[in-house]
Amino acid sequence: MVMAYLAGSIPTGYLVARARGIDIRSVGSGNIGATNVFRILGKGPGAFVLLADAWKGALAVLLLPRWLAGPADDERMHAALIAGVCAVLGHNFTCWLRFKGGKGIATSAGVLAAWAPWPFVATLGVFGVVLAGTRYVSLASILAAAALPFAQAFLPPRNRSLVVISTVLSVLAIARHHANIRRLLAGTERRMGQGAAGASAEGKGSP
Numbered sequence: 336m337v338m339a340y341l342a343g344s345i346p347t348g349y350l351v352a353r354a355r356g357i358d359i360r361s362v363g364s365g366n367i368g369a370t371n372v373f374r375i376l377g378k379g380p381g382a383f384v385l386l387a388d389a390w391k392g393a394l395a396v397l398l399l400p401r402w403l404a405g406p407a408d409d410e411r412m413h414a415a416l417i418a419g420v421c422a423v424l425g426h427n428f429t430c431w432l433r434f435k436g437g438k439g440i441a442t443s444a445g446v447l448a449a450w451a452p453w454p455f456v457a458t459l460g461v462f463g464v465v466l467a468g469t470r471y472v473s474l475a476s477i478l479a480a481a482a483l484p485f486a487q488a489f490l491p492p493r494n495r496s497l498v499v500i501s502t503v504l505s506v507l508a509i510a511r512h513h514a515n516i517r518r519l520l521a522g523t524e525r526r527m528g529q530g531a532a533g534a535s536a537e538g539k540g541s542p
Contacts, residue, residue: 343425368437392445419446454486473515
């Protein structure tokens, strides 16, 4: 649990921005996630942060159970479930930044891709369709998170433990977007491509 948490807690967005001489917490939305990095630093750094945040979740699930769990398949599966949840918690509440992290969407996606590729593809499809239709990253993230438990329930591998943990991650991801939900309802949420101007007024709203 500790190792998975520490793997997830690496504040990639903060470190990438700090290498450019910028404290990402004080610009744009103030969030350390990939969306804010995209807005402030551009596509290259944003894509790097997105992939790095996803990989730290995937690697926690793929590697730690192999090192620490026994040979039994069910033991490795439970270790992978624990590692995935702890990696997401590490990203969302990183100990390196006073337990203030990102929204966990990219890290959750990495965890899901390692757990169950088909549900991952389904939720990624929901994200892509909603983003293409609305250009709201937050709405796409919220609806993809909401679709996750259903995708996990109906697509292989159909496993009750995966459904329960996926539901927990879904609720956590949606809860972390509470400010975005308020802005979406008020019609003040910014769309993808609007740039960084005025972002500081939008609150902490990126994955």
